[in-house]
Amino acid sequence: MQQRAKDTRLSVIEGAARVFAEIGYGNASLTDITKRAGVTKGALYFHFTSKRELALAVIEEQHATVLAAGAKILSSEAPALEKLLGLCRMFGQQLLEEPVVQGGIRLTFEASAFDADVSGPYQDWINTTEELLRQAVLDGSIRADLDASAFARYLVASFTGVQLVSDVLTSRADVLLRIEQMWEFLLPALRPALRS
Amino acid sequence: MQQRAKDTRLSVIEGAARVFAEIGYGNASLTDITKRAGVTKGALYFHFTSKRELALAVIEEQHATVLAAGAKILSSEAPALEKLLGLCRMFGQQLLEEPVVQGGIRLTFEASAFDADVSGPYQDWINTTEELLRQAVLDGSIRADLDASAFARYLVASFTGVQLVSDVLTSRADVLLRIEQMWEFLLPALRPALRS
Numbered sequence: 001m002q003q004r005a006k007d008t009r010l011s012v013i014e015g016a017a018r019v020f021a022e023i024g025y026g027n028a029s030l031t032d033i034t035k036r037a038g039v040t041k042g043a044l045y046f047h048f049t050s051k052r053e054l055a056l057a058v059i060e061e062q063h064a065t066v067l068a069a070g071a072k073i074l075s076s077e078a079p080a081l082e083k084l085l086g087l088c089r090m091f092g093q094q095l096l097e098e099p100v101v102q103g104g105i106r107l108t109f110e111a112s113a114f115d116a117d118v119s120g121p122y123q124d125w126i127n128t129t130e131e132l133l134r135q136a137v138l139d140g141s142i143r144a145d146l147d148a149s150a151f152a153r154y155l156v157a158s159f160t161g162v163q164l165v166s167d168v169l170t171s172r173a174d175v176l177l178r179i180e181q182m183w184e185f186l187l188p189a190l191r192p193a194l195r196s
Numbered sequence: 197m198q199q200r201a202k203d204t205r206l207s208v209i210e211g212a213a214r215v216f217a218e219i220g221y222g223n224a225s226l227t228d229i230t231k232r233a234g235v236t237k238g239a240l241y242f243h244f245t246s247k248r249e250l251a252l253a254v255i256e257e258q259h260a261t262v263l264a265a266g267a268k269i270l271s272s273e274a275p276a277l278e279k280l281l282g283l284c285r286m287f288g289q290q291l292l293e294e295p296v297v298q299g300g301i302r303l304t305f306e307a308s309a310f311d312a313d314v315s316g317p318y319q320d321w322i323n324t325t326e327e328l329l330r331q332a333v334l335d336g337s338i339r340a341d342l343d344a345s346a347f348a349r350y351l352v353a354s355f356t357g358v359q360l361v362s363d364v365l366t367s368r369a370d371v372l373l374r375i376e377q378m379w380e381f382l383l384p385a386l387r388p389a390l391r392s
Contacts, residue, residue, distance in 0.1 A: 113220050181346045
């Protein structure tokens, strides 16, 4: 794709993400989206043939955006457990700042409205979490007998609920605080047993 | 309301809950709902003037159903912490068995599609949880310095995420197991400090 076409495609996705974040899938129209993206209907239809296709592209772009920010943390020299906390904070920050992430997450919860399978991103995060937990077991910072697979699944589910409920009750105003509290309550389960 | 009118209203709510649970708010039509409920359009319109009003009634009925089941647990002689675990298991069981609960929870996640404020049920469960935690502090089964308000909020958020992710990844097949694992990972944060 030429650069200009790529730029237009991204503008459409970003405009769509803002509209979906604000009014949800069911209420959004392609007219709203072209207006917000500052493109013509022709330009939109060159890249996307339906609202559903656009919603799937926003979810994909959201996941790619968070993964890209996560890659920096994952490639750092920090210990594995610190990386895991860093990933959660980064995701929380992106929920506050990035329209593509806000739109993508809202669409993920509404995915049943357009028959989308959103298990992929969840599974990605569960796998990344499990890998970091196994490293943290190896470096001795968490207990060796942890069921890393079950904990990884729980952490991703728990993070999902924390940001969802923060959105319902405070429009995400307290999401970063609630992520810190989540970790406060989870760390005791990870602590290595004291040697006797 | 006469008993017959009450029965019809409940049939409509139950039919609507089944339709919403299966295809979501956006895809459901009042025609689908009258068919599923086995009532005429006239009977439906006697009780509800719009799909939105019906969706709000399903959410209300869902919350009432779970609260009623919860009341039995709350009025039992069990210690507070056991009541809290019991409430989570009961809610998980109802998610597996009760169409009204399945429909209401799906609508709660889709609430933005019909501009519904769903903070009330979350806040109810947070308050109930906080009260049980305070009782558990008093009976010595959890640590006295716990931030009960923060933990109550976290538990409700965490439960929400656990059942949501179980639905996305396994259509709730593993929801009861995941609720047990949640408690396994949370109990260490509640344990009273060993006396030295």
